[in-house]
Amino acid sequence: MDIQPSLADFLTAPLEAISPYAPPALVYAAAGTRRSATLAGLDANSEEYVQWSRSRMVEALQLIFAHHVQHIFTIPATPGQFAEVGPYRHNLVRWIEWGVAGRDALAEYNRLGWRVRLVHAGVPELVDAERRLAGLAAAQDVNAKTLWYVVIADNEALWQQLLAAAATAKAGTRQEAARAFYGETPPDISLFLGFGKPVIAPDLLPPLLHDKVNCYWTQRPGYRLTEQELRTILYDHALLRPTWQADKSKRAAAALQQRQAWLEGPILGLGSRLGPYWYPLSSPSHQPVRPPEST
Numbered sequence: 001m002d003i004q005p006s007l008a009d010f011l012t013a014p015l016e017a018i019s020p021y022a023p024p025a026l027v028y029a030a031a032g033t034r035r036s037a038t039l040a041g042l043d044a045n046s047e048e049y050v051q052w053s054r055s056r057m058v059e060a061l062q063l064i065f066a067h068h069v070q071h072i073f074t075i076p077a078t079p080g081q082f083a084e085v086g087p088y089r090h091n092l093v094r095w096i097e098w099g100v101a102g103r104d105a106l107a108e109y110n111r112l113g114w115r116v117r118l119v120h121a122g123v124p125e126l127v128d129a130e131r132r133l134a135g136l137a138a139a140q141d142v143n144a145k146t147l148w149y150v151v152i153a154d155n156e157a158l159w160q161q162l163l164a165a166a167a168t169a170k171a172g173t174r175q176e177a178a179r180a181f182y183g184e185t186p187p188d189i190s191l192f193l194g195f196g197k198p199v200i201a202p203d204l205l206p207p208l209l210h211d212k213v214n215c216y217w218t219q220r221p222g223y224r225l226t227e228q229e230l231r232t233i234l235y236d237h238a239l240l241r242p243t244w245q246a247d248k249s250k251r252a253a254a255a256l257q258q259r260q261a262w263l264e265g266p267i268l269g270l271g272s273r274l275g276p277y278w279y280p281l282s283s284p285s286h287q288p289v290r291p292p293e294s295t
Helices: 007-012 015-021 033-039 047-066 087-101 103-112 124-138 155-168 174-182 227-240 252-263
Strands: 025-028 071-077 115-121 146-152 189-195 210-218 271-274 277-280
Touching: 007 227, 015 227, 025 047, 033 047, 047 071, 047 087, 047 103, 047 227, 071 087, 087 103, 087 115, 087 124, 087 146, 103 124, 115 124, 115 155, 115 174, 146 155, 155 174, 189 227, 210 227
Parallel strands: 025 071, 025 189, 071 146, 115 146, 189 210
Antiparallel strands: 271 277
């Protein structure tokens, strides 16, 4: 592969050629799993839904790891899910424990050679699962692919745990605080792949593990990640987003060559209601906001 490959070449390149472009750590915050199951003809309150969704999750994680990402942070549940009522909420913690640290899950991690860690706040029922996974991870090669589950029931509980860990360790740097809280220091997260509304929250982007993060939001619910989608995101992250220059003395003038694009550009993040859901406006149908006429 050339130093600056085209997207077409990138999409068909062998996996080993993708390695230099893969971020060491990313967040894969897939959501809408119940919506995805319903679209597949499953009851979103059934045991079958949970089993099916977990299989899809493992397939997506295998795809990401195969593209040379070393650490994946994924989000089984956020505070919004813990605030729900009804059958889903009643089964939520049991489903999470089975999915992340049940017998089938542990056997699969061993087969795949993954280290797995669990970070949680406000969910005391997951303490045993966290310890089991930490023990297994400690016995494995520290250089193995590492999967991080992040389950936050309450963001205030997250900050309390984080600050308490940092204080106990007398941490004086971000890295020291991260080690105290996570038990090790993963590389910084530089890519976030989420779903639905473009939002960032502590339960979605793990604290202390990032500097600048490139963000992408798919609108396909659940763990529906194709190789083409992943490679297109990696291409944008590695080859299109890096635009910073130390010498910007001539950079601003280059905007004159794309005057219309900059004067009539869309607003990313605007959307509309699609039934009970939010859905993004597409750029072609978006009416640009024009500056007021001078008087």
